[in-house]
Amino acid sequence: MNEKTKLIQVGVGAWGRNLLRNFSSLPDVEVIGLCDESEETQEKLRKQFPDLAVAADYRKLLDNLEVDAVVIATPPAYHYEIAKESLALGKDVFVEKPMTLAISEAEELVQLAEENKRILMVGHIMEYHPIVVRMRKYIESGELGDIYYVYSTRVNLGKLRDVENALWSFAPHDISMITYLLREKPTRVSATGAAYLREDIEDVSFITLFFDSGTIAHIHTSWLDPHKIRRLTIVGSKKMAVLDDVEPQEKIRIYDKGVNIQQGYDTYGEYLSLRTGDIVIPAVKVQEPLRIECQEFVKAIKSRVPPITDGKDGLAVLRVLRAADSSMKENGTPHKC
């Protein structure tokens, strides 16, 4: 297929605008229609894009235009319905994270995409982030040794959501990033959290993922925090690493720090010796991860090869989110995922 991919986008809010900017700038994409239920947003879009069809209901665009692919950036409660109708009509679909709110809905979408031979991609952006891709190479090369544990912090004073809590809003990024880096899915999860500002919508969550390999991962998410932090720390048997996405340039640091276990020691103090070596800051070409993600969707449409963040990947993340949410409602009782 050499023609441009004809794309419509449903939901052009805070994040949707970024998706639209990126998809519009890709040479092999033609954005032909936009849908948003807000009249104010429709008005703005009509002014900004006078040549595009703008509608309040995505069905109007699907009925009247020749659409190849649908990008969904509405609040998560609508993802399932819009993705399902689009897949059923034979469209390729990009849906933002979290893929859906219920596991059964995500399972249905995966099945529908398979039956209709459609591309179903979930917006797990961290799996396309150049610093995360680079870190996976470091881990794979054995440079860090065995991974003992990792912890991720994603906090700021930010946009409060009405339906999904801070776990659902932020943790999809960390869960997808950590499982991508470790190439392993957690088998159990324990989470705690609390709702301070509004009833039943947790503003903060502390999630622990347990892996069969013995690795533990901890995730802290909050939209009620004085700091903006986007940081992942990885502690391995040979080296330690930190990814800091708020840092403008030096986003990865590899610390040659660890504890050596000595052979033939006389005292316990000699048995374990601390090692503090160099800190390496690899140069990573800073590219907008969202642009890479959008390019991957178009590549998948053209090649018919599913992207790494396909529906199954979205479903796997959702299983962890659901288990974490259930655990959080039971004050941290571990749940299988």
Ligand SMILES: NC(=O)c1ccc[n+]([C@@H]2O[C@H](COP(=O)([O-])OP(=O)(O)OC[C@H]3O[C@@H](n4cnc5c(N)ncnc54)[C@H](O)[C@@H]3O)[C@@H](O)[C@H]2O)c1
């Ligand atoms: N990948 C990322 O880093 C990232 C960052 C932020 C948000 N997101 C995800 O993007 C999605 C949208 O988040 P947002 O921050 O843009 O939310 P938002 O509330 O700012 O925007 C949502 C837009 O969808 C519109 N809308 C709601 N229901 C609709 C419907 N049924 N049909 C058409 N339009 C509808 C709203 O009018 C609004 O303009 C969410 O799934 C969110 O989790 C992803």
